[in-house]
Amino acid sequence: MLKPKSNNYLLALLLSSLLLIPGCSDNTTPPIATMEAAPDFNMALFDGGDFQLSAQKGKVVVINFFASWCVSCGKETPVIEIISHAYAPQKVVFLAIAVDDTEKKAKEFMKKMGMTIPAGLDKTGKIKDDYGIYGMPTTFFIDKNGKVSYSHSGVVTEELLRHEIDKLL
Amino acid sequence: MGGGAAVWGGFSSFFSIWQVCILQISPFFIAFIVGIYLATVGKKADPEIRRWLLIPCITYGIGFSVFYSLLIASGLNISRPLIHNIGLLRVVSGIIILFVGLYILLVNRISFLGKIHTPLLLSTLSLLIGVTFALVYSPCITPMLSDIMGIASQRNTAVEGWYMAFWYGLGVSIALCMTSVALILFAGRQEIVLRNANLIKNICGIILLILAVMNITGLMRHYKAFVLGFVL
Numbered sequence: 001m002l003k004p005k006s007n008n009y010l011l012a013l014l015l016s017s018l019l020l021i022p023g024c025s026d027n028t029t030p031p032i033a034t035m036e037a038a039p040d041f042n043m044a045l046f047d048g049g050d051f052q053l054s055a056q057k058g059k060v061v062v063i064n065f066f067a068s069w070c071v072s073c074g075k076e077t078p079v080i081e082i083i084s085h086a087y088a089p090q091k092v093v094f095l096a097i098a099v100d101d102t103e104k105k106a107k108e109f110m111k112k113m114g115m116t117i118p119a120g121l122d123k124t125g126k127i128k129d130d131y132g133i134y135g136m137p138t139t140f141f142i143d144k145n146g147k148v149s150y151s152h153s154g155v156v157t158e159e160l161l162r163h164e165i166d167k168l169l
Numbered sequence: 170m171g172g173g174a175a176v177w178g179g180f181s182s183f184f185s186i187w188q189v190c191i192l193q194i195s196p197f198f199i200a201f202i203v204g205i206y207l208a209t210v211g212k213k214a215d216p217e218i219r220r221w222l223l224i225p226c227i228t229y230g231i232g233f234s235v236f237y238s239l240l241i242a243s244g245l246n247i248s249r250p251l252i253h254n255i256g257l258l259r260v261v262s263g264i265i266i267l268f269v270g271l272y273i274l275l276v277n278r279i280s281f282l283g284k285i286h287t288p289l290l291l292s293t294l295s296l297l298i299g300v301t302f303a304l305v306y307s308p309c310i311t312p313m314l315s316d317i318m319g320i321a322s323q324r325n326t327a328v329e330g331w332y333m334a335f336w337y338g339l340g341v342s343i344a345l346c347m348t349s350v351a352l353i354l355f356a357g358r359q360e361i362v363l364r365n366a367n368l369i370k371n372i373c374g375i376i377l378l379i380l381a382v383m384n385i386t387g388l389m390r391h392y393k394a395f396v397l398g399f400v401l
Binding site for chain 2: 067068069070071072073099100101102104105106109124125126128129130132133134135136137138151152153154155
């Protein structure tokens with residue numbers, strides 16, 4: 001049997017741990033609030049060259065964060081490929097960023113899934129942190145002025161991609 | 170979607186293909202709980218040891234679910250600094266895990282550690298492990314989690330989303346704790362385990378040290394890419 005004193009300690013610990021739960025508040029802000037300037041970054045692309053976000057002003061940019069080990073990431077690849085080709089003539093730029101991953105594995109994943117959009121690796125995790133990414137996949141839609149219009153956590157559908165891009169064109 | 174559905178969503182994800190992503194933390198939690206169990210074997214009667222494990226499981230679940238839900242609920246003000254500093258927080262988590270791993274390795278060798286080996290200490294360590302595991306974890310977004318994150322990212326529904334994310338995280342924790350305790354009940358009294366209890370405990374401590382080093386140095390991405398990728 002646990003001693004009563006120990007039980008009191010445990011009860012105190014459990015109750016005090018509840019203090020970790022934050023107070024409810026309506027004063028809330030998303031990590032990258034919509035219509036907030038998208039954090040600029042420069043990233044080397046797997047196919048050579050680099051990608052500078054600030055150099056894309058005047059274009060709609062769709063950034064897809066993925067990982068080779070992510071169970072659901074491969075499911076959205078065909079849709080992203082279809083839409084990236086469909087919108088290519090309309091100043092819409094697609095970029096895939098591998099996070100929490102290695103270059104070798106990310107490239108293998110892209111080859112396996114038939115992903116052809118420009119892609120690179122967030123080597124230091126800084127881009128992921130700047131964009132406030134916790135889970136994969138996550139997709140950001142950035143307007144022609146470089147502001148985040150919308151972000152979606154989870155697998156994107158063709159309808160969602162068309163809807164969000166059309167809003168920005 | 171209610172809290173019960175969210176708990177079930179998290180719980181069931183553990184026993185599905187999504188377990189591949191949960192492998193980021195599940196083997197390390199099993200190492201932790203088995204390590205503290207084997208550090209206690211021989212010192213206490215069986216029923217008491219089970220109670221010793223039950224409360225750490227509860228505090229782990231609370232620590233994990235609170236921080237997991239805060240990281241999911243991106244619409245909350247309190248979440249913003251957590252999410253944007255998660256790289257640094259993972260290093261801090263690695264340091265905490267390092268101390269927990271060392272504790273498991275040394276508890277039977279240093280008499281002072283043996284004296285403070287109490288349910289209170291184990292529950293505190295479990296709470297810390299829960300918090301750190303939420304920070305080092307990168308969830309794959311299931312369809313239900315996608316819905317929750319959608320709600321949790323909006324200013325006017327962030328609290329509701331946080332609430333559901335908490336229950337979802339608790340569902341994952343319950344499944345993980347049930348699996349770990351079942352493993353201990355099944356294998357914990359086997360002759361071969363008891364004969365090699367100290368060795369297994371040390372291996373558990375070393376597994377936690379490996380997790381700690383991977384998070385401090387950034388090598389965790391290699392674990393995710395190669396181990397999880399291999400399973401997938």
